[in-house]
Amino acid sequence: KQEVTQIPAALSVPEGENLVLNCSFTDSAIYNLQWFRQDPGKGLTSLLLIQSSQREQTSGRLNASLDKSSGRSTLYIAASQPGDSATYLCAVPVLSNTGKLIFGQGTTLQVKP
Amino acid sequence: GAGVSQSPSNKVTEKGKDVELRCDPISGHTALYWYRQRLGQGLEFLIYFQGNSAPDKSGLPSDRFSAERTGESVSTLTIQRTQQEDSAVYLCASSWGGALSTEAFFGQGTRLTVV
Numbered sequence: 001k002q003e004v005t006q007i008p009a010a011l012s013v014p015e016g017e018n019l020v021l022n023c024s025f026t027d028s029a030i031y032n033l034q035w036f037r038q039d040p041g042k043g044l045t046s047l048l049l050i051q052s053s054q055r056e057q058t059s060g061r062l063n064a065s066l067d068k069s070s071g072r073s074t075l076y077i078a079a080s081q082p083g084d085s086a087t088y089l090c091a092v093p094v095l096s097n098t099g100k101l102i103f104g105q106g107t108t109l110q111v112k113p
Numbered sequence: 114g115a116g117v118s119q120s121p122s123n124k125v126t127e128k129g130k131d132v133e134l135r136c137d138p139i140s141g142h143t144a145l146y147w148y149r150q151r152l153g154q155g156l157e158f159l160i161y162f163q164g165n166s167a168p169d170k171s172g173l174p175s176d177r178f179s180a181e182r183t184g185e186s187v188s189t190l191t192i193q194r195t196q197q198e199d200s201a202v203y204l205c206a207s208s209w210g211g212a213l214s215t216e217a218f219f220g221q222g223t224r225l226t227v228v
């Protein structure tokens with residue numbers, strides 16, 4: 001059974017710092033991994049989808065890497081800003097034909113001005 | 114539409130009442146999912162639709178929960194005889210094809226409070 005873990009659960013950094021969020025999964029046979037952002041009381045915003053054949057994906061100040069063999073993904077945020085404060089979730093689809101996602105518990109990020 | 118739309122955004126109901134939550138997926142997305150997020154907890158899968166069929170209902174917590182989808186578009190999640198433990202944010206997502214390699218897009222959720 002696939003399990004997804006995110007460490008740390010919470011992170012507080014000063015503005016401008018580069019930071020890394022971690023996501024690990026127990027079954028390395030994944031098709032893709034998706035990173036989401038969730039603001040308090042809001043839904044999820046898709047940030048990056050990285051396919052199993054890819055090593056990394058970039059969007060603006062965000063870079064996601066994927067190492068299937070070790071069961072890990074990282075989300076790198078460059079030059080953090082207070083507007084980056086949110087909960088970041090990673091998710092992988094279960095190995096069935098449904099595409100339903102298994103989520104980590106999230107990392108809550110606070111970027112202080 | 115431009116994104117996944119859910120209504121209402123907030124719903125307060127009395128214990129024992131029935132509620133209906135609505136989801137309008139992105140146009141053309143054949144796969145639709147419902148998830149639940151209890152306060153301070155992770156997302157739990159509820160049900161998956163491919164077209165108007167629901168091949169995976171394994172996450173529905175009890176027979177008080179049901180869902181349907183019509184016109185390969187809008188979906189309604191119904192909770193009968195609501196209980197306080199049903200209080201949560203209910204999130205809908207859609208994706209093209211529902212295949213393993215496609216990106217899922219989420220709505221803003223419906224916050225349900227059972228009093």
